[in-house]
Amino acid sequence: MTSINVNGDALRYREEGTGEPLVLVHGSASDSRTWQHQLVPLSKHFRTIVYSRRYHWPNQPIPEGVDYAMLQQVDDLKEVLHTLRAMPAHLVGHSYGAFLCLLLTIQEPHLVRRLVLAEPPAITLFVSNNPKPMEILKLMVTRPPRTAAAIIKFGVSGVGPARRAIREGDADTGIRKFGEAVFGRGGYDRLPAGRKAQVRDNRANVKAEMIGSGFTPLSPRRVRSIATPVLLLTGAQSVPLFHYLIDGLRELLPNAVSVTIENASHMMHEDSPTAFNRAVLSFLTESKGINRGANSVL
Numbered sequence: 001m002t003s004i005n006v007n008g009d010a011l012r013y014r015e016e017g018t019g020e021p022l023v024l025v026h027g028s029a030s031d032s033r034t035w036q037h038q039l040v041p042l043s044k045h046f047r048t049i050v051y052s053r054r055y056h057w058p059n060q061p062i063p064e065g066v067d068y069a070m071l072q073q074v075d076d077l078k079e080v081l082h083t084l085r086a087m088p089a090h091l092v093g094h095s096y097g098a099f100l101c102l103l104l105t106i107q108e109p110h111l112v113r114r115l116v117l118a119e120p121p122a123i124t125l126f127v128s129n130n131p132k133p134m135e136i137l138k139l140m141v142t143r144p145p146r147t148a149a150a151i152i153k154f155g156v157s158g159v160g161p162a163r164r165a166i167r168e169g170d171a172d173t174g175i176r177k178f179g180e181a182v183f184g185r186g187g188y189d190r191l192p193a194g195r196k197a198q199v200r201d202n203r204a205n206v207k208a209e210m211i212g213s214g215f216t217p218l219s220p221r222r223v224r225s226i227a228t229p230v231l232l233l234t235g236a237q238s239v240p241l242f243h244y245l246i247d248g249l250r251e252l253l254p255n256a257v258s259v260t261i262e263n264a265s266h267m268m269h270e271d272s273p274t275a276f277n278r279a280v281l282s283f284l285t286e287s288k289g290i291n292r293g294a295n296s297v298l
Helices: 039-043 070-083 096-107 133-142 145-167 171-183 193-201 203-211 220-224 240-252 273-285
Strands: 002-006 009-016 021-025 047-051 089-094 112-118 230-235 256-261 295-297
Touching: 002 070, 009 039, 009 070, 021 039, 021 070, 021 096, 039 047, 039 273, 070 096, 089 096, 096 112, 096 220, 112 273, 133 145, 145 171, 145 203, 145 240, 171 203, 193 203, 220 240, 230 240, 230 273, 240 256, 256 273
Parallel strands: 021 047, 021 089, 089 112, 112 230, 230 256, 256 295
Antiparallel strands: 002 009, 009 047
8 A cells, every 4th residue: 555645644545447536435443445345346447546544544543532533534535635636536435434425525516526425324414413302302303203213222322332431441342332333233243354353453443433523513405505416325234224314315415316235234345345336336337317316226
């Protein structure tokens, strides 16, 4: 891997192929290794770039007490595009990385050709990071009951216990609690060895994220303003929360289609890379307009 200077820090990256730039942005307990099944296949069609985000392996780890700030990560992504002269780019983001790609598209739409969002945790579209009781009541009134219940469950049985454990010095329990909320009961224990290695190598980021400033608020009005074509991806076996969040985004985005990846959960690009890559390539190489709200299964 090669390194580039991005906002004062050295970030490691790889690129393969030629043509229109395509940048892959990984999630939280992850790094550029998560795209091992995408880099070469996608590089046959695009100039494909993967990078490890600030503080993620093999970059310098996050210092103790430093905030894991989402807007700083967005600024880094923007600087990566500028530094590598990869503008405008197709962006493919997974989880936290998908949230970053969504925020960058809102801020700087001219930098993005097409956008692929794989299960962004867009909870702040509905509630704040630390919702007050009135927010919860409003959520239960304004959203379908199943969506409200899933968001409340994620906070009560996932994020809340994870934060408490990490603040009490038990990072292993905190990461496990968070993993169970993301992957479902038993899902964290069933992760393959390679995925657990990435979690281990990036555990300081998970700790910092859990007790940091959290997710940037999302405005429905600003999401509606995105004219960029968007592909929304979800795993057929993902916990219900991600399906409901994708539904919420699809309602708002004017040029969005959605695809469900069979035999896959939240880590769909690792679980079912062939179907994931096929969905991405089909969307990015489609020359015609897209049918808003269309949904298909691969």
